[in-house]
Amino acid sequence: MRLHTSKSKNAESFYISKGYVNDKGVSTSVIVRKLGTLAELLPEHGPTRDDVVAWCKEQCRIETMKYKEEQKTKSVQITFHADRPLEYSQQRFYKGGYLFPQSVYYGLQLDKMCRKIKARHKYEFDLNAILSDLIYNRILEPQSKLSAYKTAQSFLEPPAYKLHDVYRALSILAEENDLIQSEVFKNSNFLGERNSKVLYYDCSNFYFEIEQEEGDKKYGKSKEHRPNPIVQMGLFIDGDGIPLAFSTFPGNQNEQTSLKPLESKILQQFGCDKFIYCSDAGLASQGNRNFNHMGKRSFIVTQSIKKLRAEDKALALNKEGFKRLSDDKKVKFESIRDDDANELYYKEIPYTSGNIDQRLIITYSPKYAVYQKTIRDTQVDRARIMVHNGSLKKNRKNPNDPARFIGKDAVTKDGEAAEINYYLDEEKISEESMYDGLYAVCTDLLDDKVGDILKVSEGRWQIEECFRIMKTDFSARPVYVQRDDRIKAHFLICFLALLNYRLLEKQLGNKYTCEEILKALREINFVNIEGQGYVPTYSREKITDDLHEACGFRTDYQFITKSKMKEIQKQSKRR
Template sequence: MKVTTSKSKNSESFYICRSYTDSNGKSTSKVVKKLGTLDELMRELDTDRDGVMAWAKEQARIETKRYKENERTKTVLIPFHADRMLDYDKQKLFKGGYLYLQFIYYKLQLDKVCRKIRTRHKFKYDLNAILSDLIYTRILDPSSKRSSFKAASDYLEPPAYELHDIYRSLSVLSEEMDFIQSEVYKNSSFMGKRNDRILYYDCSNYYFEIEQEDGEKKYGKSKEHRPNPIIQMGLFIDGDGLPLAFSLFPGNQNEQTSMKPLEQKILQQFGHEKFIYCCDAGLGSENNRSFNHLGKRSFIVTQSIKKLPSEDKEWALKKTGFRRLSDNAEVDITNLSDTDSNELYYKDEPYTTKKLHQRLIITYSPKYAAYQKTLRQKQLERAEKMVSDGKIKKQRKNPNDPARFIEKLAVTKEGEAADIHYYLDEEKVAEEEKYDGLYAICTDLLDDDVADILKVSEGRWQIEDCFRTMKTDFSARPVYVRREDRIHAHFLTCFLALLIIRLLKRELGDICTCEELLAKLKTMNFADIEEQGFMPLYKRDKLTDALHETCGFRTDYQFITKQSMKSIQKYSKNKK
């Protein structure tokens, strides 16, 4: 509500007015209360005109608060008629789960980022509305751009743009991809301190349902083992699993070369210079380690024991020199009791290569050793069955392929061609058993506590979880857009969707998994009741209560008037 004045020839009157939308959809207002004339109020309040206006605004605030309380608590009577048919082609069901995503979207100030982008481009469509809907539908209704436009039409706030505007905006989003990432990183710090002292990096690939290579879509080693062209994504996340930055590169490119260009962007555009780089052995090349040994950066990377120099490999495989991690006591791991099976043991030594002085840490886990032994036993049983049945398939380059234990031998009979005899190679089995339970890490943190280093390394599971969310929950692949600029925009929306859902999960206090949160948001629908307001159609529980508490608005009343829903939509956009 607001204060309005009306001037006549002899006086000036003050009123409190309320704006509303009439039955025809037009905005209008009506007088709620007359406060009096200026002369009357000046005498009564013993003040000047400015004092009267200040008092009137305070009265308007009180009336607004009272109106909202009444709206929330009043009983609404809506007549229904058993002999009246539904209005033809009138939508009754609306999706409202996006409101909670919208709260995070505007907290990241992506609307302001879109306004900055608009100053550099000549377009008339609403980029902010398009980008936000692309993100919301990627989370709640992942599908093609055309289907996303249709899905957004079911939201409480349907699109005011056209489908062709979406495709035009993809080129702009692609061009501004680096700028959007850097701005979002800076703005995310306003929502709480980020654990960017640790950065995890990994790569994954996404396939296209096409048969010929085209641009960045190249044939490469697909993690889904599909014979389709792929594109690869390199992703940095922070220590809490929040996405930081990503890049795309051709499917046939060595992933080890992808790290340095993206990290240079983080150093230059993000202004972030001090962190620990953490990755698996596939991305921990000597060059990558050397690059992260510069400046204020450090590294913790997984090391393949099999690829160590012979002297270091021999030391790593020895069962002596281990200490218990919990109390640093020396332990003989060849003679552990049942109570010791839950402990972790380690040993470390200096490790020098051509370029770096490092620290090599070897850990031993009895639980991990038992798991590997059980797994290998099942693989040996399969290998024996393959030999007995005579069905020997060509070995794939897979460390878990049972055929790796099978060897062949040519047996020559007199006067006959050589036959092939297959058998289990016991030497290979024994060689593999040497590595059971062992794990290696290299780092340039020479003086840090081993427990702290291992804790950082253990956090790498979070980046695998990020890729799983994008591929499974957000249906990021297969990719259906063909132009490279649109492909970049597609992955930008997937990246932003991942950041928003994880930020919302963090704001909730990690009381649920991403899967549980997504499932709940997808159920939060509303029914339009005779154009008078909305009725929630979801089940209220602890998670919905936490969502409302976190976002600062509630949609779980038995009935929500249209005016109240507009206030909720406004609040979710950080417009209080």
């Protein structure tokens, strides 16, 4: 509501008017109430014109409050005509699930970041609109950049930019990749304190549906065992499983060399200098241990027992010296039962490598031992059938291939050539059984409790889940863009989408699975009713209540007027 005045030769009149958009999309207004002329109002609300205007504005405020209260309980009547056809090209269905990731996006102040980037470049398109839509699409309906642009047309706030602007924006995002990562980490602390005391690191790779190497797309060891060129990604997450930083590197590069450049960037740009580095054995090279033994940093890494020096391996496989983790009491290995599924046993061995004094913690889990034995027995049965049927293939390199239990004898006792004889290698089976249930962790933390060290190491499952979400739920591969800068921008968008999702998941109290959250977001849609407002098409559930509570707005009303929907959109962008 606002104050409207009209003047004539003999009088000045005051009205309260209300603006609205008519059926043709044109803004107009209507008189709600006539307050009177200046001459009529002066005796009671004077003595000056300013006093009258002040009173009129107060009436506008009161009328506005009254209107808002009425809208909360107002029933809506809309007339439909059975004989009236639909208008041509009239959009009725809108996607609204993006509103919830949008509240996280603006909480991370990515809109401010886009304005900062614009000051460093010369372009006319809306980078904030493009980046936000690409992130929302990666969460809600992951697809190519072209399809994402088309899908964004069905958002409650459709884009004004063009498709070619999207591809131009990718080059800008790639150039500003480091700045965006460091600023987003700092801004994420406004949404809750980050647990940067422990940083987990791992690598994965993403394939391209092409046959020729080009740029960073190189032939390497694919996680999916695909014969396609790949690009590799190194990812840091914090102790709560929330992404911290990432880098990309060629598919033929050793992943161990990817750690130092990315961690150096964290040390210099992120303000993190005291943390525990945690990784699996593949990224626990001596060089990486040395790097994380410097300054205020420490490391907790998985150690392969099979790759230990002979004397250390003998100590690790020795059944003496185990303690029960729950009460720290010594136990005889022979007394450990297979049904102690919830118990964990450990022993410590002093260990030195690269002039670093370390602790080698060997754990034994009866549950894990039973699992490994069950899997191996199945593989041995398959190997026995392969020997019997003669169905053997050459160059089988999979470490879990049953063929590893098959030996061959190709010479006679006199050393003469003979037919190849295949047999079940019982010695190999017995050797593998020695490692059942055993797991090793190495650390330079010499005084910390074993339970605390193992708890940190167990948290590595979170980074595996991050890669699973990125690859499966966000469909980060195959990658369809080809230029190296646009590939980097693609992974930046995947990274920001993962960060956005993880923060939203945390705001929900980590009560729901990824599948439950994404399903709820993807079903939050609306139908536009005769240009008057929107009707939700989704079912109200406990998870939708929690989403609204976490993000500070509600969309689960029976009917939402156009003005109310605009208010909801504004609320989703508040920091």
